[in-house]
Amino acid sequence: xxxxxxxxxxxxxxxxxxxxxxxxxxxxxxxxxxxxxxxxxxxxxxxxxxxxxxxxxxxxxxxxxxxxxxxxxxxxxxxxxxxxxxxxxxxxxxxxxxxxxxxxxxxxxxxxxxxxxxxxxxxxxxxxxxxxxxxxxxxxxxxxxxxxxxxxxxxxxxxxxxxxxxxxxxxxxxxxxxxxxxxxxxxxxxxxxxxxxxxxxxxxxxxxxxxxxxxxxxxxxxxxxxxxxxxxxxxxxxxxxxxxxxxxxxxxxxxxxxxxxxxxxxxxxxxxxxxxxxxxxxxxxxxxxxxxxxxxxxxxxxx
Amino acid sequence: xxxxxxxxxxxxxxxxxxxxxxxxxxxxxxxxxxxxxxxxxxxxxxxxxxxxxxxxxxxxxxxxxxxxxxxxxxxxxxxxxxxxxxxxxxxxxxxxxxxxxxxxxxxxxxxxxxxxxxxxxxxxxxxxxxxxxxxxxxxxxxxxxxxxxxxxxxxxxxxxxxxxxxxxxxxxxxxxxxxxxxxxxxxxxxxxxxxxxxxxxxxxxxxxxxxxxxxxxxxxxxxxxxxxxxxxxxxxxxxxxxxxxxxxxxxxxxxxxxxxxxxxxxxxxxxxxxxxxxxxxxxxxxxxxxxxxxxxxxxxxxxxxxxxxxxxxxxxxxxxxxxxxxxxxxxxxxxxxxxxxxxxxxxxxxxxxxxxxxxxxxxxxxxxxxxxxxxxxxxxxxxxxxxxxxxxxxxxx
Numbered sequence: 042x043x044x045x046x047x048x049x050x051x052x053x054x055x056x057x058x059x060x061x062x063x064x065x066x067x068x069x070x071x072x073x074x075x076x077x078x079x080x081x082x083x084x085x086x087x088x089x090x091x092x093x094x095x096x097x098x099x100x101x102x103x104x105x106x107x108x109x110x111x112x113x114x115x116x117x118x119x120x121x122x123x124x125x126x127x128x129x130x131x132x133x134x135x136x137x138x139x140x141x142x143x144x145x146x147x148x149x150x151x152x153x154x155x156x157x158x159x160x161x162x163x164x165x166x167x168x169x170x171x172x173x174x175x176x177x178x179x180x181x182x183x184x185x186x187x188x189x190x191x192x193x194x195x196x197x198x199x200x201x202x203x204x205x206x207x208x209x210x211x212x213x214x215x216x217x218x219x220x221x222x223x224x225x226x227x228x229x230x231x232x233x234x235x236x237x238x239x240x241x242x243x244x245x246x247x248x249x250x251x252x253x254x255x256x257x258x259x260x261x262x263x264x265x266x267x268x269x270x271x272x273x274x275x276x277x278x279x280x281x282x283x284x285x286x287x288x289x290x291x292x293x294x295x296x297x298x299x300x301x302x303x304x305x306x307x308x309x310x311x312x313x314x315x316x317x318x319x320x321x322x323x324x325x326x327x328x329x330x331x332x333x334x335x336x337x338x339x340x341x342x343x344x
Numbered sequence: 345x346x347x348x349x350x351x352x353x354x355x356x357x358x359x360x361x362x363x364x365x366x367x368x369x370x371x372x373x374x375x376x377x378x379x380x381x382x383x384x385x386x387x388x389x390x391x392x393x394x395x396x397x398x399x400x401x402x403x404x405x406x407x408x409x410x411x412x413x414x415x416x417x418x419x420x421x422x423x424x425x426x427x428x429x430x431x432x433x434x435x436x437x438x439x440x441x442x443x444x445x446x447x448x449x450x451x452x453x454x455x456x457x458x459x460x461x462x463x464x465x466x467x468x469x470x471x472x473x474x475x476x477x478x479x480x481x482x483x484x485x486x487x488x489x490x491x492x493x494x495x496x497x498x499x500x501x502x503x504x505x506x507x508x509x510x511x512x513x514x515x516x517x518x519x520x521x522x523x524x525x526x527x528x529x530x531x532x533x534x535x536x537x538x539x540x541x542x543x544x545x546x547x548x549x550x551x552x553x554x555x556x557x558x559x560x561x562x563x564x565x566x567x568x569x570x571x572x573x574x575x576x577x578x579x580x581x582x583x584x585x586x587x588x589x590x591x592x593x594x595x596x597x598x599x600x601x602x603x604x605x606x607x608x609x610x611x612x613x614x615x616x617x618x619x620x621x622x623x624x625x626x627x628x629x630x631x632x633x634x635x636x637x638x639x640x641x642x643x644x645x646x647x648x649x650x651x652x653x654x655x656x657x658x659x660x661x662x663x664x665x666x667x668x669x670x671x672x673x674x675x676x677x678x679x680x681x682x683x684x685x686x687x688x689x690x691x692x693x694x695x696x697x698x699x700x701x702x703x704x705x706x707x708x709x710x711x712x713x714x715x716x717x718x719x720x721x722x723x724x725x726x727x728x729x730x731x732x733x734x735x736x737x738x739x740x741x
Contacts, residue, residue, distance in 0.1 A: 088416070088544055103560060106551035111544035113415055113552040116434055119408030122400060126370065126412025126420075127544070129396035133367035133418055139546070157408065160401030 050238050056081050064100040064107040069267030071231045071257030071274060072096055072173040076144055078234065079171055082241040083140045085110050088131070090124045090143040092154060093117040095180040096173075118153045120145045121161035124168045140245055141168040147188035148178045150254075151212045162221040162250045169244045170252045172214060175259035183262040187212045190282075191329070192322050193314045195262075200317035210329065215254050219288040224249030226288040230256040232274025236285060236296060243287075256283050264313015273311070279303035281330050284337065293341035305330065346527040353516040356484035356523050357423070357449045357509070358383035360491025362393050363531040364447070367418035370398040370409040375461050376513040377425040377451040384421075395421075403428035407435035407446070414444035415552055417543040419495065422446060425513060426453035426467045433471060439506045440475025441568060442553050443542055445498035446506040447491060452480075452614070452665075453513040454700040462701020463513035465613065469642070469666040469674040475568060477507040477575055478642040480614040484521045486594055487511055489586065492526070492535050496582045499538050502574045512615040514701070526590055534589050576644040597646030599638040600653050602628060606635030607658040608716045611650075611679055613639050616663065616704050623709040634713055645678055651686040654679075659691035659716035663709075663731075665698040672696075672728045691719045697731025704731060 048054050060080035066073035072095055080087065089112040091097045097114045100107035115123035124143040131139060145154055150172035158170060177195045178184040184197040185207055194206040218226045225247040229237035237255055244251035258273045260266065265273060277283040280303045285296040305327050309315040351359065357380050361369070369388070371381045387393035396413075400406045403424050410420045424432060429450055439446055450468055454460035468478060477497065481487040487509065494507035511517050526534075544550055556564055580596035587593040601621050603609060612620045617638040627634045637653050639646060654660050660683070664673025671677065676694035683692060695712050698704045708731045719725040 085549075086546055090412070098555070101551060101554040103554045103556055106554060108551050109549065111546065111549045111551075113412075113544060114554060115412075116404075116408055116438055118404055119411075119435065122405035122408035123412035123415075125398060125400075125405075126368065126409030126414075127416055128412075129368045129370070129398055129409065130413030130416040130418030130420070133394075133396045133413070134416065136416070156401055157405050160399075160405055163401070164399060 050082055050242050051235060055238070056084070060085070060109040061100060061107055062109070063105065066095070066099040067261045067267070069260040069270040071259060071270050072146065072175055073099070074231050075171070075173040075237070075255050075257050078238060079142060079144060079241055080110060082238055083142055083245055086139040087111070088127050088139065088141045089113070090115050090120055090127065090141070092120040092145050092149045094146045094149050096144060098180050117149055119157055120149060120154050121157040121168070121170055124170065125161045125164060125166045128166045128168050143168065143170045145170070145172055146179070147172060147174040147176060148186035151187040151214050158218070159221065162218065162223050162252070165224070165249050167248065168250055170250070172252070172254045173257040174254060175257050175262060177262050179259050179262040188214065191326060192318050194317060195314070205317060205322060206314070215286065215288070218252045219293065222291070223252055223288065225251035226253070228254045228284060228286050230274045230278050230283060230285065231258070232256070232271050232276070233278060233285065240287070262314070264316070265311060269311065273308070276303060276308045280305045280308050281334055282308065282326070286341070295337060295341050295343050298343050346525045346530070348522055348524055350520050351484050351523045352379065352518050352520045353484045353487050353511045354379035354451070354518070355383055356488040357491055357511070358387065359523070359525050360488040361421050362387050363526055363528065364419065364421070364491055364495050364535060366393070366395045366421045368396045368398065368410065368413035368420045369422070370400050370406045370413070370420070371423045372400050372403045372406045372428060374403070374425045374428040376453060376517045377423050377428070377449065379517065380423050380449055403432040404435055407432040407439060410446045411435065411439050411442060411444050414446055415442070415544050417538065417540055419538045420446045421448070423449035423451070425451035426455055429467045429471065430455065433474065436471055436474040436476060438553070443504035443568070443571065444506060445495070445504050445538070447494045447498055447509065448506065449509045449511060451513045451517045452510050460700040461513070463515055463665070464699045464701065465665040466667070466699070468508060468510050472643060472674060475505065475572070477505055477572065477644065478510060479507065479640055480510045480642065481516065482615050482617050482638070483516070484523050485592070487516065488523060488525070489590070489592060489594070492531060493582050493586055495535055495538070497575055497578055499540070500574070500578055501540070503571050503578060504542060505568070505571045505575060510614065516615045530589050534586060572644050579641060594640065596649065597639070597641040597644070598649040598653065599640060601636040601638070603635035603637055603653050605633055607633040608713050609635045609637050609654060609657050609660050610709060610712055611637045611639060611660060611662045611675065613642065613663070613665070613675055616665070616698065619704065619706060620663070620709050623706050623713070627710065627713055632713065639675065642675070642678070645682070647682040650679055650682045651688070654683060654690070655686050655688040657690060659693070659720055661693045661695055661712040661716050663704070663712065664694060664696045667696050667699065691716060693719065693725055694728045695731050696728060702732055708732060
């Protein structure tokens, strides 16, 4: 059972109450911003599951526990399965009007947690799974994940004479999840917070499983200033490197379809993790972006 | 009054689960455990079990989901075996540390490599330290009854520790016997609904499964340890309460057979105990003073019971269906530790057998008693010997 919010949530109507505070996240952390907004939108009758990762590491250190509503850490691989168990248990016990949300990072979602996520979607659990994507294993010290982009330097993909950082591209989690026939999926960015809030609220009203993939910059891992998190999170969308879209009832829908893109070079050159890239590498990133957009414009419903 | 039915071990466990009225069942299929989940799925389908049946995609998720359900206060059941048990190893530690009173059946089966679907105790014995209460049942009736008893023990507020009920793969999971199925109302009288404060609660929100620091970790682990030690007292108490309602009893952490005046004792775990008793009877008829001590619970470990039963005998053989590579059988290590602490200067031999489902015959058990007597008679004995390999055939010729 879900709480149907009659009032659309925006900057004026969002609750003043905070559910995630006193934590030890780094300055400029995009992930903690995502968590804060997710919990404000979903409200106090929410069960939150977080796996081992940045958000549990910064907010769950006894006796300094930073969640004002019910929250639990799962095993790294077990976010979606623990959410499923909570949903099943709550259903069996006859609880009413609540949300079950899981908030996991990119590694916890696209790598170690993918199997459990697939199982939860398959069972059509009434849960909301949110991946905050900071594009590497940041909690353990910036190692490459399945969502680290091409070219990025991490501590396990060092940029040197022979290899220029990450040589693979991001797994496409949004389409992987959509391929399950999930009830609702969306991408978002902390740089476009109203769009993200709208999608959380929509997910909370879906009778089935929903998945939101939110782009969340990490100054510590990306080698960026702590006051440019929002700028970067906007720019990644404006450059077309991150797509804001939704999937429901078997169809993809693009939320933003810019006529022209902001220059990729500006976005890339501001980040330490891409510092070693040469013009030809940036050209390769632009080429991959254009190919993706061509595919999207040819096959997705455009808003 | 309940009814009688011809059930295999797996089906008996399923009946025990039905009578325990769980809220959530989450399990992944693996031979030889599958029948228990199949029966439970049928019971959910026909409405005799009012539980959420979760089709999880792995054993890791089975236990992870069980923890989620338990974390909102739901009574939860899972079952697994062998590779599945070790695949969920991370979650086993997590569940005991989180004090989630989950009950899970494990069909004891060998571990790969080499692959074997047949029974031995290496799966559960290798996870003796994961913080779960471990009980080993001997027949289908005990398996059914122990599901009810397991919830009563696990959910006790001073215990809050998960219970693993171990059934020997095939030998017990797949053999049929006449079983008394308790009455639903009597089961309710024995096992009230699960009530706990250790849950996510909208009236009293909590942050659960958090991180500790070096300054408080030991205190958490000590509380967990004390919960398990409290179970030691509650096991016999729970069995007594069970007897008063159902008329059946299994004693406590161990069960002694003809041990009172025995000089030579075989210590066994699980279904092989029946064969041990038969041999003990035969040897008694031949004038030997022999007995059998069955260990029912490996954790909490029945140190006091073992010392009391064995300290004054002449020799003890510990039968292990497992091997801790590079040392000896795990049951032997535990029994030997208890006896050594008590200063029992007696002959103690370890016999390892039944690995990968190899039969342990009456001859093998007879040979164990004979080896004990040989040792007492001054014939040198290896501390660790292997049943069916060198004991009965090769060495003695």
